[in-house]
Amino acid sequence: MSIGYFLKVWIIPIISALIIASFINKILFFNIVLPPSGSMIPTLNDYDRALVSRIYNMENTKRGSIIVFYSQELDKLLVKRLIGIPGDKIEIKDGIVFVNGDRLEEDYVKNIDDYNGIFEVPEGKYFFLGDNRPNSNDSRFWKNPYILSNDIEGKVQFRFYPLKDFGWAN
Known part of the structure; x- marks a missing residue:
């Protein structure tokens, strides 16, 4: 040869x-290993492994998507649920989320808390919450509650580990 x-x-x-x-x-x-925060339980668990599609145009995302983004404030990658897009008025009353006056249907939230707050999402920025509200360090508690579109990395598409939870992420 x-x-x-x-x-x-x-x-x-x-x-x-x-x-x-x-x-x-x-x-x-790209692949991601979910950090140990507990904020997305039961939808995603700590140390789950997932496939993430890169996002190049935020107009292709919708409210309720599970998004991976970089938090400048916390200096790390986070995984949370997209709740507010530019121009939205978010009101949270006793843990129930209203977007532009309409109650947001959140079947994925199993644990709510008694949080109250109002947020107006500026242009080019986004508002995120974890699914496990009592145990989520999310937009409600940050000094700057909004994430720049440039800091958004991708959308979680598919969980491939652990094998018992193998399947689409939603």
């Missing part, structure tokens, strides 16, 4: 596959 044949049959396809995999990982998708 010649060196040329070996390169053509083995090395070039392997290098090509690595380049394509790297492209997909950097441009289209």
Whole structure:
């Protein structure tokens, strides 16, 4: 077997596959291990592993999506539920969320608290809450409750570990 044949049959396809995999990982998708915060229980649990699609246009997201973003204030990546988009008025009464006057249907929230507050989401910014409201350090408690669109990394699509929870994230 010649060196040329070996390169053509083995090395070039392997290098090509690595380049394509790297492209997909950097441009289209990435994996995340959920940090130990408890804020998304029972939807997502601490240390779950999930596939995240990159977001390049926030207009393609909708309220209720599970989003990965960087918090400048906390200096770390977080995973929370998108509640408010630019221009929204968020009012929370005894833990019940109202967006622009309408009660938000949140079947994913199993534990509520008695929090009360009003927020107006500025242009280019977003408002996030965890699903486990009594145990979530989210927009309600930050000095700056809004996240810039530039700090939003992606949308959680699919949980692949643990295997017992394998499936779409919603």
